[in-house]
Amino acid sequence: MMAEFCGNPAVEAGEVLMPRKRKFDRSRICVKCKINPGNLVIRHSVYCKGCFTPLIFTKFHQALEPYINHVSVGPRRGALKPSGALLIGFSGGLGSSVLLDLVYQRYCANVGSDNLKGGREHPRKNKVWQKIYVCYVEVSDIFPETSDRTAQIREAIARYDGFELIPVRIQDAFDRTWWERVSGGAAPDLAGLPFDLGGGDSEPVAALQTHIRALPTPTAILSTLSTLTRLLLLYTAYSVSASHIVLGTSLTSLSISLISSISQGGGFVVPQAIQEEWFPQFVQRTIGDTSWNGEVRLVRPLRDVGMKECTAWVWWHQLLVVGKQRIPVPKQTIGDLTKNFIIGLERDYPSTVSTIAKTVGKLAPRGDSRVRCVLCELPTQQFVQRWKSRTSIRSFTDDASSMDTATSSLPHYLCYSCHTTLTSKSARSTATLNLHSSNSAPALNLPMWAATRLALELGSEQSVGPGAPANEIWETKKLDDGGMKSLVGEFLLENE
Amino acid sequence: MAHLKLKIEFGGGLELLFSNQRTHFVAIPSTVPQGDNKGQPADINFLTHWLRDNLLKERPELFIDTGTVRPGILVLVNDTDWELEGEGEYKLREDDEIVFISTLHGG
Ligand SMILES: [Zn+2]
Ligand SMILES: [Zn+2]
Secondary structure, three states: HHHHHHHOOOHOOOOOOOOOOOOOOOEEOOOOOOOOOOOOOEEEEEOOOOHHHHHHHHHHHHHHHOOOOOOOOOHHHHOOOOEEEEEEEEEHHHHHHHHHHHHHHOOOOOOOOOOOOOOOOOOOOOOOOOEEEEEEEEEOOOOOOOOOHHHHHHHHHOOOOOOEEEEEEEHHHOHHHHHHHOOOOOOOOOOOOOOOOOOOOOOOHHHHHHHHHOOHHHHHHHHHHHHHHHHHHHHHHHHOOOOEEEEOOHHHHHHHHHHHHHOOOOOOOHHHHOEEOOOOOOOOOOOOOOOOOOOOEEEEEOOOHHHHHHHHHHHHHHOOOOOOOOOOOOOHHHHHHHHHHHHHHHHHHHHHHHHHHHHHHOOOOOOOOOOOOOOOOEEOOOOOOHHHHHOOOOOOOOOHHHOOOOOHHHHHHHHHHHHHOOOOOOOOOOHHEEEEOOOOOOOOOOOOOHHHHHHHHHOOOOOOOOOOOOOOOOOOOOHHHHHHHHHOOOOOOOOO | OEEEEEEEEEOOHHHOOOOOOOEEEEEEEOOOOOOOOOOOOOOOOHHHHHHHHHHHOOHHHHHHHEEEEEEEEEEOOOOOHHOOOOOHHHHHHOOOEEEEEEEOOOO
């Protein structure tokens, strides 16, 4: 014993070699069938190839099927009756390729056949969705260094029978024709307004490029593209009477986006990052009405399936992965840094990543808001500028606050996260976002839904904000810089 | 010098770094020819470096990171997760099939 303790001075002097952690719990035998030798380790549990496929199917339908009926009626599959069609948001990436395959295998392949034997307890595979669309958003017109991949995407989708592709281009967000089509003519006349909201007159590609050029950081560019993509998918879904959108966000990507969204001020919308109920701004809803009026439910059926499981699925089911378009931004973004961090973490501490998604997913902010940000259409706290003034250091001579509270300034209608995206930490004042652009300041181009909403808000009344009673108490807990750091810090101890 | 014949496959976009060829049949030295581990039987760590030096055409940082396979790449040894086989320390055998699949595509 002594010899062992006193041994090897070379090791003691420099690196003390940690015993290698085993990546799996008990034996190499599959935890499910307890017969076959395992093929894959999933967060310390060993599965054989034969048990892996049903495992992923189970995770997939458990994360999707309870949310299919507009009003939940029970767990029985036979009772699945969605109100509208299904729209798959497809990026060509790993997660959405796996999602496409799972949707096909479960709802399209062998529909009506008796391949699931059994009596009443096992209803025949029946057609759940009357129509399944796949929507792809192409960004190549905005970035000349990228190439249009719509043809490759079309090819990948053509491998599955019965999916209809809806190709969308990112600049459609600034296209009046597109907006009239998806909104059914809800586009207002923007010409008579005392300011230029963009979108209306200029060419869509140029309008979006102007919008992007005005953004302060590469991180802001990526988060803008992801907001535009999300809204394009939502409005497209509405326009084809889809009641559901599914996205291929894996457990790993969910952890990445939750952490990077929180660090960009998106803390208030964490529940929507996992699942979202959305309806277009022009749909009138009555409280208590349980019928379907075109609302779209956005679900992430792979939220319990990690990147590693997706990879194994792609390999073992021989899927063709087109790959996600890489957006050429000049330097590393918060998203990149978070991604590298989480992927490294997942290798060394596989359970931690799922803990992040689950822990952050439970952080439901108090003070649910019915007020929506004009840009991202997610619920927002009212009077963002008040939030801003509490969390940032302002100089005493800064008199911009009086201007900020004016309903004619854009920040009044933005959530904290979009506000942060449009401005940088300190380089820009919110005053540059004033809608009454002076001759010197170029007008800020806005996507069609935001322009429409602002036109309506500003056209109808001048004194009250976006539906908020003036004396409403701002009740949501303040999450200041320190609070944010300690929240993220629980996960990011090593590097911060 | 004795050699080991192996079948190497790349997937998930990783093949783009290896002449856009998915399957490679290679013969690598059965023991490490030089360096700290000289004379040791060839393991996956050695194979990884051998592939970088002999087959990799571009961007080595997308394949190797701090001396081992970059996080996010799934490695299968004869269709089994390398985590069940000792990871980089798995001792290679004649006719082994080693698969490297990148997961860095995102959602
Ligand atoms: Zn099994
Ligand atoms: Zn917003």
